[in-house]
Amino acid sequence: MKIDIILxxxxxQGILSIATIVGAAAIxxxxxxxxxxxxxxxxxxxxxxxxFRLSDQPIASDLIPLGxxxxxxxxxxxxxxxxxxxxxxxxxxxxxxxxxVNIPNYPDFDALKAExxxxxxxxxxxxxxxAKDLGSARSSNMVILGAASPYLQLPYEEIENxxxxxFARKGEDIVNVNLACMKAGRELAEKK
Amino acid sequence: xxxALFLGDEAVAQAALDAGLSGVYAYPGTPSxxxxxxxxxxxxxxxGEVHSIWAGNxxxxxxxxxxxxxxxxxxxxxxxxVGLNVAADPFMNSSITGANGGLVxxxxxxxxxxxxxxxxxxxxxxxxxxxxxxxxxxxxEAYDIxxxxxxxxxxxxxxxxxxxxxxxxxxxxxxxxxxxxxQNPLNVEKDPKQFILLPANARRHYRKLLDKQPEFxxxxxxxxxxxxxDGADKSMGIIASGIAFNYLMENFEGGKCPYPVLKxxxxxxxxxxxxxxxxxxxxxxxxxxxxxxxxxQVRGVLNRTGNIMGRLSGELPRDGxxxxxxxAKALGLPDTYGAPVPELVVxxxxxxxxxxxxxxxxxALNKAMEKYGKGKVFSDIGCYTLGALPPYNAIYTTVDMGAxxxxxxxxxxxxxxxxxxxxxDSTFTHSGMTSLLDAxxxxxxxxxxxLDNSTxxxxxxxxxxxxxxxxxxxxxxxxxxxxxxxxxxxxAHLDENVAIIEKELEYQGVSVIIPTRECIQTLSRRMKKQQxxxx
Numbered sequence: 001m002k003i004d005i006i007l008x009x010x011x012x013q014g015i016l017s018i019a020t021i022v023g024a025a026a027i028x029x030x031x032x033x034x035x036x037x038x039x040x041x042x043x044x045x046x047x048x049x050x051x052f053r054l055s056d057q058p059i060a061s062d063l064i065p066l067g068x069x070x071x072x073x074x075x076x077x078x079x080x081x082x083x084x085x086x087x088x089x090x091x092x093x094x095x096x097x098x099x100x101v102n103i104p105n106y107p108d109f110d111a112l113k114a115e116x117x118x119x120x121x122x123x124x125x126x127x128x129x130x131a132k133d134l135g136s137a138r139s140s141n142m143v144i145l146g147a148a149s150p151y152l153q154l155p156y157e158e159i160e161n162x163x164x165x166x167f168a169r170k171g172e173d174i175v176n177v178n179l180a181c182m183k184a185g186r187e188l189a190e191k192k
Numbered sequence: 193x194x195x196a197l198f199l200g201d202e203a204v205a206q207a208a209l210d211a212g213l214s215g216v217y218a219y220p221g222t223p224s225x226x227x228x229x230x231x232x233x234x235x236x237x238x239x240g241e242v243h244s245i246w247a248g249n250x251x252x253x254x255x256x257x258x259x260x261x262x263x264x265x266x267x268x269x270x271x272x273x274v275g276l277n278v279a280a281d282p283f284m285n286s287s288i289t290g291a292n293g294g295l296v297x298x299x300x301x302x303x304x305x306x307x308x309x310x311x312x313x314x315x316x317x318x319x320x321x322x323x324x325x326x327x328x329x330x331x332x333e334a335y336d337i338x339x340x341x342x343x344x345x346x347x348x349x350x351x352x353x354x355x356x357x358x359x360x361x362x363x364x365x366x367x368x369x370x371x372x373x374x375q376n377p378l379n380v381e382k383d384p385k386q387f388i389l390l391p392a393n394a395r396r397h398y399r400k401l402l403d404k405q406p407e408f409x410x411x412x413x414x415x416x417x418x419x420x421x422d423g424a425d426k427s428m429g430i431i432a433s434g435i436a437f438n439y440l441m442e443n444f445e446g447g448k449c450p451y452p453v454l455k456x457x458x459x460x461x462x463x464x465x466x467x468x469x470x471x472x473x474x475x476x477x478x479x480x481x482x483x484x485x486x487x488x489q490v491r492g493v494l495n496r497t498g499n500i501m502g503r504l505s506g507e508l509p510r511d512g513x514x515x516x517x518x519x520a521k522a523l524g525l526p527d528t529y530g531a532p533v534p535e536l537v538v539x540x541x542x543x544x545x546x547x548x549x550x551x552x553x554x555x556a557l558n559k560a561m562e563k564y565g566k567g568k569v570f571s572d573i574g575c576y577t578l579g580a581l582p583p584y585n586a587i588y589t590t591v592d593m594g595a596x597x598x599x600x601x602x603x604x605x606x607x608x609x610x611x612x613x614x615x616x617d618s619t620f621t622h623s624g625m626t627s628l629l630d631a632x633x634x635x636x637x638x639x640x641x642x643l644d645n646s647t648x649x650x651x652x653x654x655x656x657x658x659x660x661x662x663x664x665x666x667x668x669x670x671x672x673x674x675x676x677x678x679x680x681x682x683x684a685h686l687d688e689n690v691a692i693i694e695k696e697l698e699y700q701g702v703s704v705i706i707p708t709r710e711c712i713q714t715l716s717r718r719m720k721k722q723q724x725x726x727x
Contacts, residue, residue, distance in 0.1 A: 010540065027197065027366065036363040037199075038306070039222060044575065044650075046542035051363075061442035062330075062363040062435065065516040067528035079540075084531040091530075102543065107536040115534045 001031075001153055002055040004064045006083045008074035010100045011043040014141045015075055017166065019052045021145065025154050025162040026054045036062040045102050047079055073148045075141050076100045077112050077124065084119070093119045094148040094189070096127040096140055123147050123189050130184050136174075139181040146185025156186070195366035200356055203331045203367045204270075204298055205230035207338035212373035214265035214293070215243030217253035219622060220651035221272030222307040223361035224300035228270055229654075241375075246648075248657050249593070249622040250275035254282040257295060261351075262387055264379025266294040266342050273301040273312050278593065278623070280317070286351045287321040288389055288397045292381045294342035295351040300361045303482050304513040307650075309573070309592070311511065313482035318353040318459060322401055324408050325353045325459040326417065327434035331365040333457060337417060339370055344411065348404060357481045359513065360435050409460045417457035420465050425450040429473030430523075431466070433457065433486055435514075436479040442516040443525055456486065466490060470499075477522060478502035481514055543578060549709035550576045552681035552689075553643050554586040556707075557612070559686075560693035561586075564610060570603070572596040572624070574616035575649040575711075587614055594623025600638045601631045610697040613640045617658040618648040625669060628702070632670040637700045639693070642666075643681075645711040653714040666704045675703035682709065 005022075009015040019035050026033055036051040051064045066085050072093045074080030080095035087093060095116070099109060116124050127143035142163070149159055160179060167175045198206060205227045208216065218228040228244060236242040243260075247253035250271040260267035269279070276283060276299050283297065299317070302308040318325030326341060328334040334356065341352045385393045412418055430449070432440045433456040441447040454469050456462075469476055470490070476499065478487040484503040491500035501507045507522040508514065521527055544551050553576075561568065571577060571587035572595060579586040589599055596613035604611040615624050620642050631638050644662055648654040658665070666676050675696065679689045689707070696703040 011542070023197065023364070027195075032366065033197070034363060034365045036359055039226070039362050039652075043652075044542035044545060044578065045540075047540040057446070059365075060447060061438045061516045062359050062365075063439070063515050065442060065520070065528055067530040069530070078537055081534050081537050084533055085529055087530040089530075103538065103540055105538050107538065111536055115536060118534075119531075 002057065003053075003071070003153055004069045005052040005071045005073055006064065006069045006086050007050040007052055008072060008079040008083050009048060009076050010079060010102065011045050011048045013075045013100065015048065015050055018073060018141055018145045019050055021159065021162045021166050022052070022054070022152065022154070024165060025158045028158065028162075029154070031056055032059050034059045034062050047082060049083060071148065071151060073144060075127070075144055077116060078107060081115060090121065092121040092123070092151050094123045094144060094151070096144055097124040098126055098128040098140075123192050125185065125188050127185060130188070131181050134177060134180050134184060136177040136181060139178050142178045142181040143185035146182035147189035149182065149186050150189055195368050197364050198331055198335070198367045199226055199362060199364050200328070200331050200334045200360035201226035201300070201362070202230045203334040204338045204354065204356070205234070206367070206369065207335040208268050208296070208342070209234055209236055209242065210370055210372050211294070211339045211342040212266055212375045213242055213268055213342075214375045215257070215260050216268045216270060217243075217247045217256045218270040219247055219249050219253055219275060220648050220654045221275050221300075222651055223302055223358045224270050224272045224275070224298065224356070225651045225654070226361070227298060246654055246657075250279035251282060254279040254286070254297070258282060258286050258289065261291045261293040261295040262381050264293045264381070265376045268296045268298060270298045271300070272308065273299055273314050274308060274310065274592070275299070276314055276317055283317065284321050285389060287323045287401060288394055289387045290349045290397065290401070291345050291351050292349070292379070292386075293376050294345040296338065296341045296345060296354060297351055298338075298354045298356065300356040300358070301482055302358050304358070306358055309590070311482065313485055314353065314355045315459060315485045316483070318355070321353075322405060323350050323353060324348070324411065325355060327355045327457050327459070328360060328417075329434050329437045329455065329457055330360070331363070331367050333417060334360060335367050335369070337457065348407065350401070350404065355434070357435055357513075405460065409462065412458045412460055413462040413464055415458040415462075418462055418465065419455045420468065421449070421453045421455065423450050423452040426452065426473050427475075429454065429469040429476045431456060431469065431476060431478045431486060431490070433480040436481050436519070439514050439516045439519045440479055443520050443523060461486060461489060475499040475501060477507060479508060479514060479519055479522065484510075541581060543581070544575065545712050547712040548575070549645055549681045549707065549711070550579065550643055551584075552683060552686070552709075553641065553707040554579045554584045556681065556686055556689040556693060557614070557641065558584065558586050559690045560697060561612070564697070568608065568610060569612045569614060570596045570600040571613070572615040572619045574619050576614060576616055576643050579614070593619055594627050597624050597627035597638070597640055598630060600640070601627070601636045604636045604638050609637065611638045612697070613638060615640065615642055616649070617642055617644040617646065617662060618656040620662070621657040621665070625665065628666065628671070628704075629669050631702050635701045638702055639696045639699070640702070640704045642704060642706045644706050644708040646708075647711045647714045649711045649713065653711060653717070662706050671702050671704050675699060675701065676706070677704070678706045678708050680709060681707035
């Protein structure tokens with residue numbers, strides 16, 4: 001098994017915790033992993049991405065070749081489209097549909113939605129609203145992880161365990177709300 | 193032993209700890225910062241068993257490390273590529289003194305300039321200094337090489353350079369650790385002449401360094417980090433160094449490349465292996481991250497046969513990072529590409545954070561500068577460099593650490609008026625103090641804004657040597673007390689701040705204005721910690 005994922009968002013939106021959780025679950029299974037992150041200047045509100053690779057065979061490159069990513073997982077809609085050159089033809093794009101506007105020339109929201117609709121396999125959900133309804137506005141990244149989970153080829157319970165471990169030191173309440181967010185995202189994606 | 197997930201930077205740090213490190217010396221700089229931070233947060237770092245406090249700049253870091261090596265203990269210096277320019281003087285001379293305790297210099301290059309002003313290649317510095325150089329291709333090798341580098345440094349009594357590049361520094365993978373070695377005991381250099389570089393001594397040491405060159409190359413030749421992997425198809429051979437090796441292998445299922453491959457991760461270059469490849473193969477493709485360092489050496493200036501290919505011959509681009517696709521094209525393999533980026537996707541450049549004190553400083557400065565027109569503000573390296581972008585458009589130069597003040601001085605010498613320098617607190621103590629002294633010495637009419645956010649912001653909020661002492665430093669250097677002002681960069685104080693700047697712009701001497709407010713990132717982190725502590 002081999003899965004290549006581009007994680008996308010804006011600096012500070014927490015795309016790396018998605019990688020940390022999935023990575024922990026995969027490592028427990030004895031899989032190989034490589035994850036290239038962006039640190040430094042771009043973290044100041046710029047576009048950030050992470051190349052996240054899992055395989056049961058050793059992985060050569062830290063970067064995913066263009067046209068070879070199985071998935072784009074994004075917490076911001078415009079950012080999800082920035083990485084289409086990496087997505088393979090039958091790959092999946094899982095994204096939050098709520099724009100993060102910190103530039104004056106951000107595109108028209110409807111035009112953005114229309115562009116997302118053109119992607120063959122796309123799950124775009126309002127992760128911000130779901131997270132807010134469940135009482136943790138900051139956990140929209142976990143909703144997105146949930147929406148991506150059916151395509152990850154990892155048993156859902158193992159991802160849940162990784163979420164538990166990741167948030168354990170923050171207390172039971174935080175663990176539960178993040179699990180609930182992930183589950184809500186998963187259920188929504190399965191309906192689509 | 194089970195594998196731990198490490199960034200390339202962290203693998204270097206863990207290996208240094210396991211190899212019996214006694215001290216790390218560094219100034220923060222992307223993509224090298226995480227090495228020192230990892231050691232600071234380690235058990236040994238927290239307990240103070242390994243020195244890990246930030247240095248004032250890369251030169252002071254390098255010198256402290258040479259001192260620790262002189263005392264017989266293992267020292268590591270970490271910096272980004274341009275930091276080695278700052279540390280070049282002690283670095284070059286450390287190759288002449290040689291090392292007593294293991295001395296390892298780790299330099300993280302930033303090809304494609306993700307967070308840098310140039311993409312210089314530190315392998316040239318190692319060659320310049322005639323010392324061994326390593327270029328790990330993956331996280332495990334970053335660990336193994338660092339562990340070995342200390343051993344090699346002590347065996348050959350030489351400093352050793354490890355060159356990382358951004359993608360390895362900031363990519364995470366599983367790493368297996370080796371057994372922990374104890375630190376060296378204090379063991380001061382026995383030869384009283386070894387570290388005195390008087391010409392008579394230096395000439396002798398330099399000869400010794402030259403004599404060591406064949407031994408260094410022999411170590412490269414027998415190195416487990418350099419590998420000649422044979423292939424059946426001799427129509428082409430491939431030399432791939434560092435992370436470029438991974439991009440090459442990505443293009444072959446299961447890493448089965450049909451051509452002979454020479455993987456290079458240790459320098460000086462193993463000439464015998466290169467000769468073998470050139471003799472056996474009709475042509476040779478050279479893939480390396482950074483400058484065409486190997487390619488230049490292998491092809492020479494004439495390259496009459498034209499059989500050496502790479503960045504110089506155009507098979508690979510001359511500048512920027514490599515990736516699997518660029519290497520595929522150079523191999524003549526079909527390129528891959530997904531869908532194009534939709535036209536409506538626009539760039540999202542980094543920006544100053546909401547609530548950043550620099551925003552208020554630039555608002556006040558822009559207002560005070562209105563009547564003087566554009567082009568009169570010189571700046572420096574840090575978050576405030578983002579003041580070059582809209583909506584601020586407040587600064588006109590960014591060259592190197594500390595240059596704001598001295599460039600303003602040079603322009604003032606040329607007759608420009610007024611001349612303003614904008615520099616951060618940490619950058620000021622890194623390289624701005626001597627610049628200011630030049631201006632004070634001549635009483636050059638410049639106005640210096642030291643933006644004091646009480647941290648090294650761009651690299652993530654490391655401690656600043658300037659904390660709470662900026663005014664005292666300026667006074668001590670000789671700035672007249674009534675021309676040193678601390679101002680509070682807040683909207684509510686805009687008018688008074690503008691008035692202070694306007695007044696000092698008219699002063700025909702050196703004035704220093706210090707807008708002081710904590711970085712919004714470190715402030716919110718501190719608040720969160722405080723709240724958590726209350727619970």
